[in-house]
Amino acid sequence: MRELVVLGTSSQVPTRTRNHNGYLLRWDGEGLLLDPGEGTQRQMIHAGVATSQISRICLTHVHGDHCFGLPGVLSRMAVDGVEQPVHLHYPASGEETVRALVAVAGRSVDLRLCPHGAAGEVAEGLDVVPLRHRVETYGYRLREPAGRSLVPERLAAAGLSGPAVGRLQREGEVDGVRLEDVSVPRPGQRFAFVMDTAVCEGADELAEGADMLVTECTFADDDAGLAAEYSHLTAGQAGAIAGDAGAGLLVLTHFSSRYQDVTPLVSQAQAQADARAQTGGTRVVAAEDLDRFGFPRRRALKQ
């Protein structure tokens, strides 16, 4: 099961319809709680997300709209008797803030503090890459290892069906037929999370080939001056990043409270994504609180 559960979509201050931002990425057995802003605990109830589903908490940076939900969520985990270890990832320079937030929550959760101070893999398949904001900020990327997609016609031609196909996938060869002979390479799925940044190399790197790309979209193109002043993305910039990267689905979020209707921001992002797209094309959507997004189908390489 892989899906993004949107818990909130507002930057800086919440609105009547948008909670402070926060997301749960369900990725097979893992549950990554990303940037829990204030009110995340209650949004989890609305979204039907249980604390037992959380195995990691990932903070891009320690501005309040990305981490003030942490004590509430940790306290709730303690109330729920969550026993699994929970890894908390955050920029090392945010140590003091993170420790303060963790301290007010008490110590009943088996919380493992995992600060990072440079780009790299912080857990299996989970990378951090620096972004450009007013404080140290890192985006996240989750990578599935590359695999192979079976080609039904080749299987049939090789005379393989039923349990033999399962054996072929597990063992790599059955009755002289090799997996490579009846399949094509398939890139692993990728999820990227680009939050609170100006346009930068790190954003491009994270977005590259993402099946699902979640970016901040704090400002409309008309407010590009504000975006530059506060180191945020405009809708058009978010779309350009996604288009250049060949992202499959771009989920826009972290909207300024000044926009009651974000439809124009989607259009601005889609226009830039379309202008940059080399292949396929990026579908752009605006996240609403409590939305759920499944991953687009894997894109098998032609051979």
Ligand SMILES: [Zn+2]
């Ligand atoms: Zn923010």
